Amino acid sequence: MHPYLRRRQGLEPVTYPSDALKVALGRTLGVPIFQEQVMQVAILAAGFTPGEADQLRRAMAAWKRKGGLDKYYDRIVNGMTERGYTKDFAESIFQQIHGFGEYGFPESHAASFALLVYASSWLKCHEPEAFLAAMLNSMPLGFYSASQLIQDAQRHSVRVLPADVTISNWDSVLELLGSQSRSAVRLGLSLLNGMKDGAAERIEAARAVRQFSSVGGLARRAQLDRKDLQVLAAANSLSSLAGNRREALWVSVAAVPDRDILADARVDDETPVLGAPSEGEDIVADYNSMRLTLGRHPLSLLRPALLEQRLMPAETLMTYRNGRLARGCGLVTVRQRPGTAMGVMFFTIEDKTGNVNVIIWPSLQERFRQEALGASLLAVYGSWQCEGDVRHLVAQRLVDLSHLLGGLTAVGRNFC
Structure with a gap:
């Protein structure tokens, strides 16, 4: 080629x-x-x-x-x-x-694939919101995760709104806000880990009759059990009815009695005021409940520490000339070793500013096997190669920095 x-x-x-x-x-x-x-x-x-x-x-x-x-x-x-x-x-x-x-x-065959690529590229360029919604509704795709799709869309000025039990359907949809000319993408309940499509259908049907005013009313009218409510609360999808995640989880337990999910139970008026989670805790909860976050990228919290080690963000690496020594670091989102690549591994690491493609030769894999196969947060030392619009980092040394995630370890487990 x-x-x-x-x-x-x-x-x-x-x-x-x-x-x-x-x-x-x-x-x-x-x-x-x-x-x-x-x-x-x-x-x-x-x-x-x-x-x-x-x-x-x-x-x-x-x-x-x-x-x-x-x-x-x-x-x-x-x-x-x-x-x-x-x-x-x-x-x-x-x-x-x-x-x-x-x-x-x-x-x-080549012409058929090319037509699909051209049409997809046109949609992504000119109708990025519709493209993102359609991709999310086609999950799982087998290559890109919902998190990667959303991170990329946000870098291209697509506004993404959280899943909300008072608004969201099973699928992600376009939502026009006020006088804005561009629609936003409202995440669907299908992206919530553990959410059942039948429960989502009952939520939509009950909401069409009358909007929900409390978690207890939601549970009774949509016939939700405690697990359904906890799934919604963990994903922060009950925030409009019950406040932050901690408060929503507390209310969810009280809203549905153990023995009879349809009982006319009421939440105790003495519900304690629970402090909101920290930003890091919210990010961990997002990845645990949805494998994505609409908050800041996890590496945004670590960027000062990474810069101290001269580990550059993706947007900086993209400005490097061919052959320059380079250091990059990101969450590992893709690991591939195609059968036709003679043992070469291809990684993608991501931070808030974009993705970096990493090439790892077979000899290096033997030296850094544990880092290559096990790291969630990977630092790559190597040389930058670019030809036209094709850019990648050829690895010479790998360092596992997953320990820097600390309380964000769940992010690494759920990201790839």
Whole structure:
């Protein structure tokens, strides 16, 4: 892909091995990208028949299971050299055929994916609120967490409102506030850990008749048990009815008797005044109850300590020139080791200002295995690499700073 991208950007000239191959490679600037092009090259440059080219395609698709590509080596290389192509070019074509066995796409598949990416990118750019709501309602996605989606949306000026039992539905929705021209995203009850869709449906139905005025009334009219109320209280979704989390949890226990959830129970008028949780405690409670927070990013509380160690935020690293030594630190949100990457691990670390992609070579993984696999908060010392808009930190040393989270340890457990 890199030669194609360089040619498309005008960084290197577009050349063709022959006029005949321009027919097959013209639309991709002289670089074979799609399976169909490999078949065309085999026909035009190596003398394959269409039937033999189709057998080659099948072998590319199945070589990892059955092998069989090596038997085409002489046929391709000799066929191309006999027709005037250099052996180096013929060898490179054969190596690309091996590569297609790992990741090659038919052109129709590539076009289908590209259309989805284009449409998604357009929506994210021009309708970011609707895009976020739709993504949240599609959870779990298998790659990005709700926390990552919300953090990214907030960095792009999307306003996100908390789940509230007096307003929220099961799904996240758009909500227009006053005279503002842009909608906000109201989080849905589906994001609350332990919330049942049936309970949410009863809440919506009862609220449509009359708005709730107390936790006890909510419990009776929506037929909620104590666990349902505690789920809502833990996520701070009862704040409009019962105050802060601690007060809401106290009221939830009294609102539903143990033996009869429909009894006409009343909350004791002598309910104590409970102090509001600290900011750190609220963040921990947010991650425990929803695996996300609408408050400050956890690393905002740790930034002064990180700066003392010269661990830079993501927005600062993005300004670094290629090759500069760099230090970054963030919550580990993604760990990947693709089968096609020859043992290389790819991490994503996040702070309030953005994400940093980290590359960890196999040799480094052996030296820092515990840090690579176990850290929630990871410091990365390495070199900064950038080419165009692609930027990443190549790790040379890893340090587990999870202990700095202290009371925020639950954040690290729930983040990735």
